[in-house]
Amino acid sequence: MGLSTVVTGIGELVTNEPAVGYGPLGLVQDAALVVDDGRVVWVGPSASAPDADRRVDVGGRAVLPGFVDSHAHLVFAGDRAAEFEARMTGTPYDGGGIASTVAATRAASDDELRAGLARLVAEMRAQGTTTVEVKSGYGLTVDDEARAVRLAREVTPETTFLGAHVVPPEYAGRVDAYVDLVTGPMLAACAPSARWIDVFCEPASPHAFDGDAARVVLEAGRAAGLDLRVHANQLSAGPGVRLAVELGAASADHCTHLTDADVDALAAGGTVATVLPGVEFSTRSPYPDARRLLDADVTVALATDCNPGSCFTSSMPFCVALAVREMGMTPAEAVRAATAGGAAALRRTDVGRLAVGTRADLAVLDAPSYRHLAYRPGVPLARALDV
Ligand code: NIG
Ligand code: FE
DSSP states (O other): OOOOEEEEEEEEEEOSOTTTSBTTTTEEEEEEEEEETTEEEEEEEGGGOOOOSEEEEOTTOEEEEOEEEOOBOOOOOOOOHHHHHHHHTTOOOOSTTHHHHHHHHHHSOHHHHHHHHHHHHHHHHTTTEEEEOEEOOSOOSHHHHHHHHHHHHTTOSOEEEEEESSOOGGGTTOHHHHHHHIIIIIHHHHGGGOSEEEEEEOTTSSSSBOHHHHHHHHHHHHHTTOEEEEEESSSSSOSHHHHHHHTTOSEEEEOOSOOHHHHHHHHHSSOEEEEOHHHHHHHTOOOOOHHHHHHTTOOEEEOOOBOSSSOOOOOHHHHHHHHHHHSOOOHHHHHHIIIIIHHHHTTOSSSSSOSTTSBOOEEEESSSSTTHHHHSTTOOOEEEEOO
C-alpha cells in the first residue's frame, strides 16, 4: 500500500460528475480529494475531508481531471516550419508534406525517436495532460511502423496503428498494393503493440485513402483485435464520418466538413466527434461547427492532433481557448470535451472525471476557476499535479 494523500484548498473542483457537484462539470467549491495508490478514494467539501498520511494544499487553485488528449502523432523526426510558413501565405494543406516527415523518421534512430516522444509527453504533462493517445504513421514500412507503435507503447497504453496515413512514395500509383501491405504483414507486426487502428480517409487528398480503401483497412484492423478510429472529413465532406459510425468506431476525428447526414449519423450512433481546432488554426482553414454537433447531442471531444505538419501544438489549454473563441463552445463545454470527451473517445471510464475509484490524474490551474483556461489564452496556467 502506498501513502494516502489529501489534497486540500481546492478553490473549485471539476469532477465531471453532475451527481457530485453542480452543473455539467459537477463543480464543488472549497473541495478536497483523497488519493490512495493512484486512485481517488474520497471527494467532497474541504470541511469534511478525512485524514490521510500526507497533505497537499493547493492554495485556492482550481483542480480538474487531467486533460485527455485523444489524438496525437508524436513518433516522428524532422521539422516542417517552412511548410507552415508557406501555408500562412496561402499554400493549402493537402497532406503532401507528410512524406518529408516519413523520410526523416525512417532515417532516425530508436533513441532519437524516443527522445522526441519523451520531450513532447513531458511538454504535455507540464500543460495538464495526463492521458495521451499516440499514433504511428510516419514509418509506412513494416519495420518502421512496428517500431513506432512499440515506442509509443513505452509511454501510453493508447497506441494507434496508422499505417494507412498516406500512400508512401515507393507505392505511388499502387494504392491497392499498399493497402495489401497495411492489412497484411504491417498489421500483423503492429497489432501486438496497438490498441487502435486509424486511417486518413480523405478522397480530396491525392495522398490519403478513399472510403472503400478505408473500409478495408478498418475491417482488417477489427479482425486483428483492434478498435477503430478514423481521420474523417478534414478537407472535404467525404465518407469518413459515416463510415466511422457504420463500423462502430470510437471516434471520428477532425469533422471539419460535415453534411446534415453526417451530423444525423453521429447523433444516432455511438461514435464520438473529436474536433482538433489547432489544425484549422495552423492550416488557416475554417473551423468545424462544434455548436452544430453539441446542439444535436453528439458527444464531442477536443484534442491537439499534435504533429509536425498540420498542427504542432501540444497544448490542450490552447485548444480549449480556440474551442471557445472560434467554435462557439462555452468554457464549460470546452473543458468537458478536453477531459470527459477525450475519455469517451478512448472508451475510458477511469480518466476524464474525478470520483471514487477513478485514476487520480489531476490538473491544477494557477487560477481560481476552469473559466480562466479560455479567459487567459496563452498563459501557462495548467500543469499536471503529482500526488
Ligand atoms: O491529423 N490528416 C492527417 N494526418 C495529420 C497530419 C499529419 C501531418 O501533416 O504530418 C492530421 O492532421
Ligand atoms: Fe491526426
